[in-house]
Amino acid sequence: MVVALRRLGVYSVLQAGSGEQAMTLLNNDGAVDIVLCDLGYPGLDCLEFLNCARQLGLVRAVVVLSDLPPPLHRALGQMTHFSGLKLLGALSPSAETRALQQVLARYNTHSLTVSPINVPTGALPSEEDVRRGLDLGEFRAYYQPKCVLGSGDDAGAEVLARWKHPVRGLLLPKDFMAAVLAYDLVDELFKQLLEQGLSLLSVLNRSHHTLGLAFNMYASQLQGNAITEHIHRSLKRYDLPGSSLTFELAESSLLDVRYGIQESLVHLRMMGCDLSIDDFGRGFSSLKSLCQLPFTQIKLDAEFAQSLQQPRSRAMIASTLGLASSLNMQLVIDGISDTDQCQTLVDLGCLLGQGTHYASPMTSHQLIGWLSKTRGMRPNRI
Known part of the structure; x- marks a missing residue:
């Protein structure tokens, strides 16, 4: 997925294997536009992470990654929000670059209707x-x-x-x-x-x-x-x-x-x-x-x-x-x-x-x- 993002010209990418690690990265490096979150990854507390990141204004939109059953995939396709964030789409973790490009292209449309991202002014208070x-x-x-x-x-x-x-x-x-x-x-x-x-x-x-x-x-x-x-x-x-x-x-x-x-x-x-x-x-x-x-x-x-x-x-x-x-x-x-x-x-x-x-x-x-x-x-x- 990271290789596919770089092919599309997206070079500023943070990677994390857990919600806790992701929050640490965001607190240190600042907010991001889009989170690609794998719902099926063992031990990744995806929902808790997304809720926390949204409340802190660290994320604007989300792309859900998972090998979902067709009914669940269709349901996500009808949703505009997931965990309170703009949902750009649902993809398989092994999705082709073209499919990823189509989903990311929706971000420009969504970003016109959401309020400016609230980037924290500094690190957490001591x-x-x-x-x-x-x-x-x-x-x-x-x-x-x-x-x-x-x-x-x-x-x-x-x-x-x-x-x-x-x-x-x-x-x-x-x-x-x-x-x-x-x-x-x-x-x-x-x-x-x-x-x-x-x-x-x-x-x-x-x-x-x-x-x-x-x-x-x-x-x-x-x-x-x-x-x-x-x-x-x-x-x-x-x-x-x-x-x-x-x-x-x-x-x-x-x-x-x-x-x-x-x-x-x-x-x-x-x-x-x-x-x-x-x-x-x-x-x-x-x-x-x-x-x-x-x-x-x-x-x-x-x-x-x-x-x-x-x-x-x-x-x-x-x-x-x-x-x-x-x-x-x-x-x-x-x-x-x-x-x-x-x-x-x-x-x-x-x-x-x-x-x-x-x-x-x-x-x-x-x-x-x-x-x-x-x-x-x-x-x-x-």
Whole structure:
């Protein structure tokens, strides 16, 4: 494949035999336009790598390589995205140069419709820098409201991490989460965001106003009982009900849910907390898992709201809405950015949504001001 690429004039090629090695190369050498990923290569955690690379803005498009059965090959041929990335095509690893050229030629067309690639400004933050930021309280909770479609009434808010770095300014998760995970500091970051969120809820409750908050979690954090016990103690300390919290877990992290994680999910539900499958439609969770695990909400990946003009996206939304209804779960549509998208979703029967059409992520003080306007609250009472 590398020889074929060079025949086509592509000389800047990085090679890796594992997802971990590929991430190291990308972090050191910078982003790439296209990833050629062999789904059948033993030990290559292709899906996990693609999800991580996409979240960090290190890849624009993907070509899937594998000797697939004809039905699966045809299915991939109908897809426009794979693991959240533009899918240029599916090839056999032994494909001829001409076939590879035809697939790569599609990149020019796709690159016109995707946003400019977000190349990291430098290497990952050092462990010392991240730990210093955590110790000094530089990681702050930002809040993006969830709303009732149509009316715009608030229906809770998602808690998002931001790093107020003293040198680099305000950093987004794509700038630091890989480092937080690499240095095994994700629990510490979660605890700080939880503390800030519960403090905000306590302030609102004293003014007789309630609000539900959703926190992002990794399934691996629930392998033991340390995090669930911390959540229980924190709720008790603030005298808040578990029903005020929702925990969002990415669909891709639920492919291998071990017993300890299942038990922690049950414990969270017993506390009254809600559980949401985040980025639904991007991963490959089975209906069996969806029915067996105690989730109460499905949060559809933002890709579908952004591509409502495609019949595939509308079909996905309609089918997920029916699935959620049959399982007595809420459906939240993420990524709503304009009035037309909102109206189309309302016409499809959707009730809840989130996106810049309603509000961008904001600080706790800004959220209180936003709630004051939407609810008619008096800011001087808070």
